[in-house]
Amino acid sequence: MTITAMAAALLAAVPACAAQAPAQAALDRFADTLGYRLTMVDNGPDCPAGIDGCFLATITLTVPDTIPADLGRFSLYFSFVNRLPRVESDIFDHKLINGDLQQLILKPGVTLKPGARHEIKLWGVGSNFSKAFGMPNAYLVADGLQARTIAATRPVIDPDTGLEILPFVAPMTDEAKLAVKSDADKTRWLTAERAFDLQAARPAAAATGVVILPAPAKATQTKGRPVDLTAGVALTVEGADRTALAPAIAALANAGVADTGKLPLTIRIGAASLAPEGYTLDVAAKGVTIAAKDLAGANNALRSLAQQAAFEKGRVTPLHVEDAPLYPYRGLHLDLGRNFHGRDQILKLVEAMAAYKLNKLHLHLAEDEGWRIEIPALPELAEIGSKRCHDPSEQTCILPQLGAGPDGTSGVNGYLTTADYVAIVKAAAARQIEVIPSIDMPGHSRAAIKAMELRHARLTAAGKKAEADAYRLIDPADTTQYRSIQNYDDNTLNVCLPATYRFVDTVVDALADMHRQAGVPLKTFHLGADETAGAWVNSPACKAMIAENGGKSGELTPRFIERVTASLAAKGLRAGGWSDGMGHTQTANMPKDVQTNIWGVLHTGAIREAHDQMNRGWLTVLSIPDLGYFDMPYAPHPDEGGYDWASRGVDVHQVFGFMPDNLPANAATIRNTRAEGQPIEDKPLLEPGHRVAGVQAQLWSETIRTDAQVDYMLFPRLLALAERGWSAAPWTPAYQAGASYQWNDSRVDAAKLAAGWSDFAGRVAAQFPLLDAMGVAYRVAPPGARIANGKLEANSEFPGTAIEYRPTGGTWTRYAGPVAVTGPVDLRTRSADGKRASRTVRVEAAK
Structure with a gap:
């Protein structure tokens, strides 16, 4: 039992x-x-x-x-x-x-x-x-x-x-x-009429030529008859076992190019002259040749070929590609803690990541609201910590936060078994994707604390006091009263207890063992370390440590981070954490190999944290909301889902236009609606020789309860982030220390951004059939529309999107161009396969 x-x-x-x-x-x-x-x-x-x-x-x-x-x-x-x-x-x-x-x-x-x-x-x-x-x-x-x-x-x-x-x-x-909180807030809802104007100002051309996404560093189509791949290819792999490329080969087959024909497709791995993950691809009448430095490069080449072959329906224009990523880190973070999303959904996302050359999967496995990974030595974590139901004693489950309901049967409950996690790591490794497990601590730990309290009670009742205390994460004599930012008064591990560090070691060792079972060594462990409430002022266990820090209880979190990162380094692991917690540590007390994820908002803390932590020599990943918090709404509108504490809207254009190598310059393209005209302060200055390691999308799941919502919030924004992680943004001005930028600053090349968006939007539209085939329920953006001079006009965010309209009391009709209407009109768009619709919007004639 x-x-x-x-x-x-x-x-x-x-x-x-x-x-x-x-x-x-x-x-x-x-x-x-x-x-x-x-x-x-x-x-x-x-x-x-x-x-x-x-x-x-x-x-x-x-x-x-x-x-x-x-x-x-x-x-x-x-x-x-x-x-x-x-x-x-x-x-x-x-x-x-x-x-x-x-x-x-x-x-x-x-x-x-x-x-x-x-x-x-x-x-x-x-x-x-x-x-x-x-x-x-x-x-x-x-x-x-x-x-x-x-x-x-x-x-x-x-x-x-x-x-x-x-x-x-x-x-x-x-x-x-x-719509707004104060007169200083200039946000307006993105109505259909405003969307029409916005999309008209951002014209997008239908895809032609090379549609590979993310855009290759160099791609040239040459004259000559299309190369017919519909009859299949004869694949040979030199320098590796072809089974190591099985998922990419399968993706090519799904695009209509099976490994059953006579036309040679030769892959050579080990090209010393190419960059890591880089490749060359040639499609010619005599066959297809790929050269790559490593398996990742060969995978990337096959994925590029699959996209182009699908677009050209197997008859590919002669093509030469030279390609390599701009940044080594291109990630996706998925929060399983708040609301659970299971093995099948994660495996689907892993395949989509590989298709668009993302290479880091950051799995957020524990939160206040749920523990989502089986740890065999501590079974209560998954059995109790993964379930929310109405049990005030929290003996069978934890409290039903975030609308989980009272009966414990909701789909937001659940956890990954050891077998699930091993399968995910294997699938990711087969696609050259690193899985980075994350257990947030010392804050955000309520599920773990409650599970370990149940363990403590069970073993104490059995007379096993020493065993009971071994993993107790709180000091029962601590009378400190606090509220975390998410309103909890009991969610913080006590960093003064030996049991806390024993707990961390046990969890990390269990995850490392799962990676060994998958045949893929664990490389990075992310400990979160953000938003710590600090529940230790009145903890007897902490009084001596507080005294050692000059009576400052706030110094305990940095000391905790330093101790845990040292322990991880001793295990041969890189430590990762969120920038607010990591930034309070002493660099001299930290290992040299540290990953920090910058999550400050662009117009407040992002530049300060990013430049400070790049200057420390750390592997610095931009996770900032303006670029990559995909739990934020696509647009400021009450019918668009997501939290909006950091941004009222993160649309695909904003993500595409981001400039990772010049953070202050983004003030020219990302409006500060709450402090109009205020430039971003470039402090501290970025020291020469430092650069971001890459970018990461985040999907926090407080409002995301279904897998379809996961897909909707991620795609197509994730395609834009993939583009920015792989390809240069030529509209970016060179970073100049101390330079500040205003909205629409002319130093950011608006013409290049507009041309880049037009091309990118067409390539996104070309990906929709592939996403449909993968089962990814990407967002279908509602159309822009207006009624002018008695005629309905409509446009879409991406070219080729089918638009439908319906006069009041009428039936849905395909929109083909301006049409005379009387009275209000409803409109919607449809997915490329026609199976899903956008939310419906309504327009009326201007009064």
């Missing part, structure tokens, strides 16, 4: 938990019929006294016309990610449980009346710009009964888009009240 099953059996044996059938049935009926509506009212209201910078939202409950007779006193639980310093209700008292989980407790003596409506005012801190901030699966709890999800709050899948929607969240239509 598993630990979870044993704990559940013990709970079931408690008489108080045996619910009477009539009472349970009454709660069930009430949960099924209770009306529930979340409405965002105002992002800039007059705030109650003592609350600065508030916003107002409401929950409206509609009592059903028939109230079950056996319904007793109950509580309502819901998730809300912003802090709620004030909640007003005539029937409920409010209590924060932890993190984002909130409780509304029915007041004593309250009697619900059939058909009554009750409005609960939520005064939040910050802002709420998107419907995606609504969290599903609110639920009801009564003593002795099983918790029940309120049916009205369940998410549903839109059959047209394939995406999850939340029907209980009211439409957000009042731009004046909801």
